[in-house]
Amino acid sequence: MVTPGNFVAAILVFVVLLFPAASSAKTPKSFTFANFHPTQFGSVFDVKGDASISKEALQLTPDTLNNAYNLLNKSGRIMFPVRFKLWEESSYSPTSSNISLNNSSTELDIVASFNSTFLINIYRTSNESGGEGFAFIIAPDLEIPSASFGQWLGLTNATLDGNPSNKIVAIELDTLKQDYDPDDNHMGLDIYSVKSKKTVSLSKFGIEISPVKATNYSVWIQYNGTAKLMEVYMADGNSDKPSSPVLSEKINLKDYVKQYSYMGFSASTGVRAQLNCVLKWELTVEDLPEEKDLKWVMIVVGVVAVALALSGIVVAGFVYYNKRRVVNDPNILGALKSLPGMPKEFRFRELKKATNNFDEKLKLGQGGFGVVYKGLLPQNIHVAVKKFSRDNLKGIDDFLAELTIINRLRHKHLVPLVGWCHKKSLLLLVYDYMPNGSLDSHLFGGSEKTLNWECRYKIIAGVASALHYLHDEFDQRVLHRDLKASNIMLDSNFSARLGDFGLARALDNEKTSYAELEGVPGTMGYVAPECFHMGKATTESDVFGFGAVVLEVVCGKHPCTKIGGFQFLVDWVWTLYREGRILEAVDVSLGEDYDAQQAERLLLLGLACMHPIAGERPKTPNIVQIISGSVPPSVVPHFKPAFVWPATSFSVGSSMLNTAATTPMTSSYYGSEKSEWTPRCESRESYVMKVQ
Template sequence: MQLWIDYDEAEKLVNVTLAPAGMSKPNRPLLSTPINLSQIILGHMYVGFTSATGYPLVSDHYILGWSFNRSGQAQSFDVSSLPRLPPRRKRKEKPGLMTITSLIAAAVVLVTIIGAAYIIRRKKYEEIREDWEMEYGPHRFSYKNLYKATKGFKDEQLLGAGGFGKVYRGVISSSNLQIAVKKVSHDSKQGMKEFVAEIISLGRLRHRNLVQLLGYCRRRGELFLVYDYMPNGSLDKFLYSNGRPSLNWLTRFRILRGVASGLLYLHEEWEQVVLHRDIKASNVLLDAEYNGRLGDFGLARLCDHGTDPHTTHVVGTVGYLAPELTRTGKATTCTDVFAFGAFMLEMACGRRPIELQGQPENVILVDWVFECWRKGAILDASDPRLEGNYVVEEMIMVLKLGLLCSHANPAARPSMRQVMQVLDGDANLPDVPYDTASTFSNYNASDFLLSLSSSFGQRSAPSMSSTDSILKRGR
């Protein structure tokens, strides 16, 4: 038989014509149907053949020759020059009943084994997938890929652990992408849809000082958040680990400016307001050039500019929690600024915001730094490991600005834009004299810092807050 398949691009028409071998092409096609192949044909494609009789009969099908032309009539065949059909295969004798029975039994056993192995393997990689997650397909990682990327979440891949869960290093083999996978427990579906929606929204954040959130995965009682991998790990390991070199002041100041820039982007420059709610040294990660990137958006919350959502539970880390947050439970940009102030003092002093050991008056970092300031010796609060190798003006500015951001009154704290202006040298802190004790005889810490904040002008504390995080039990 001969078969012609023609496509008329102008008419968007496919014609299929059939005739016995040796006959010329009939004028009337066997099949004619309108179809727009421009929506189907790709730039690069493969052409192949398939055939069937449509009946439960044993038959052989052969393509003896074919001709193709992308535009115009295809070349006709010289039927006499085509190869001959292969000789018919001899009919094999039917095997005996015993042989058939043995083969069937072996096949049943083999299918059972394969089926059991498949079920076990499928259960191993079983995930939670609900209908509403269909729209988030591109942002959803398969558990199987994450399992292989982290070598089965082995301890040798562990980057860190804490109350939030564990973080593992991994490599996606198909793209050679290095990732960090945070494994968090969750025991409730309540709010999961809204939480995942916010995770996907946070994945659209783009800033050089933010760790990129790539996507998520859910499996049984576990939630996996997938981030870009930061080769130098978390900042706190360089501040407090004896096994790592201490960062010099130039690097610390660059990290502070970078994190402040990222936080300004979250608060004012993105399409929505992002409240991070857990700013601290362990959530600042360092890339290959030791640039600081704010990460861990597991507690972050979104709200539209000018809206007033509410939260009912306090989340975050002790030492970074603003006093009004512990009273009202309302997270705002001001509570993020407070946490950033504690982070600034932590970087400058090389001490945690709350020290569980030491003299009672030195337990709270902000109180200790303020006391040094009140005595006219604020540089005594600087990290002794720096050995005085810092720019004095920058150190004083960071310590003062850290105290100002840590003000008990949220209205007295600067915004992140004002913080960036000071760090960039575009605005100055007021020159408050502190060289004589009489200057502060009638001041307490709150009054003193309030006088400092007057240079920015009083501003009302924003009422923005956020809904409760489903991961609050993880902190």
């Protein structure tokens, strides 16, 4: 049967087949690998030489400390087998005699921008010096040259090195000094050769590529195709991207790489060995359109105009009919698969087997939208499977809302999405499993080991970084709408991972709020007071929830804890602040083992974020600066202001106040220090994916 969806899809397919460029734009292709598995060998990655995929990492050279296994004179490459178009055709072509970094044919060349961010561990064995090196590579094919071990880094060999025909550009991390190297700890920009066109010693940045103590490093390689500028940043794996690059150089990639090239990694060992591991990788490449043919443009314009007119008529005729059929429409699969950067689609039987038929013993958490189970995939891969409980139209809306937001989010403090599944009316999402569970379970779950101060401070900083990304750094402003300790997961390093986007909504950047038509979103104790009056979530209400989490982590108490005659933790802390005793709010289980200056800074930040007047709360950029110590703590009034509605200083605009009462009123919820109203606080759960 013909439906509007089928009709429009057929038109779009016809247009794409007839003239691919007509439906192509310079939009990025993004790929994220939060970890790696042996099953990706050959299916996701092309693995050559002595490389392998094991221990949840890309192993560019053999990864073993077994002395019986030879680690010397090895080389390997692991490439992502997607061919990227990196530049447009022009009449300029460099020769071997005119190669230089600044010989760009023209600043008007169309060259693709890209970002490659990865986490590496390069470890020397037996406390010996490391050798030889590691590289991120742009190559014309997926092959590895023979005899590319030793000084050749898996990039070239004695025959190919320096030959422009090899069309290789790489960023190397070299750990063994050759005659042409500045030292044995440097970064280099390689063009056709391992003799770098530019090198930078990393010692002056406090970075040792292959230290005695195994260390993870994050590397950010950013290429601006408009400015023809290559910038590389490097820092400890637990740090954010530095403000200044380690290496920066003008280079027109069009002059040095093939129009269609591949990206990946290479490494080698020689008379000395090291382990060369990639633990995570995010790659985004600008998608350049294919070549155009003008006569087809005119044809396509005509076809599209007619097709759109017809499709408009058909859609209008079927709109009501389709509203009733959308729940069971198999075309939902097409919609899901068309999402950019879409993660893996799992078969239902895979997830059923992984969770032992959704065994209650494997349940990690439960909320209004679904249940989360621990799962075990082949190759001993642990995951968390969120099974939506609603099989109606609202359930699909919830599922798509979460999926369309999460699949494009890329941040180290967000829970990574692994994949999804849709079977008839059954909807499932698959996430990375966080081995240390939720923050809530560690604070209140009877854990034998108390989270120390350093860990707590790091967790708060991570959540702040994630919230700043959602509000100000992503291409759309995303409201989480349910910030709380049970929605903050802890990975193997006890780093914070914010999750559970079942209530999240993306906003157009010019908008400031999202209206929740079915009532107030979120969890009691974390919900901003204005939300009860306007039924809207805003960035300010997210900040309020973050403030509640800050106090919860520092004090070791729930936001709606009855203490000192108060109904809410924030009122008690505010009173201690007024009386000059704010440090008495710090979790007693820490004893004296905490930084008093940091504790005061966080407590004041928590109070500032929970200010009853939304417009007085700090924004996320300021929050991140306060936590880092780069700006002073927030200025907080000693007496907690009363909540007044409507609040003239509220930043969402007067149009939102029309639904409120025309005369100001105070609220009993957070409005006074000793409210007689007792809220029903939510019970704790052990996993981030729980949605209210």
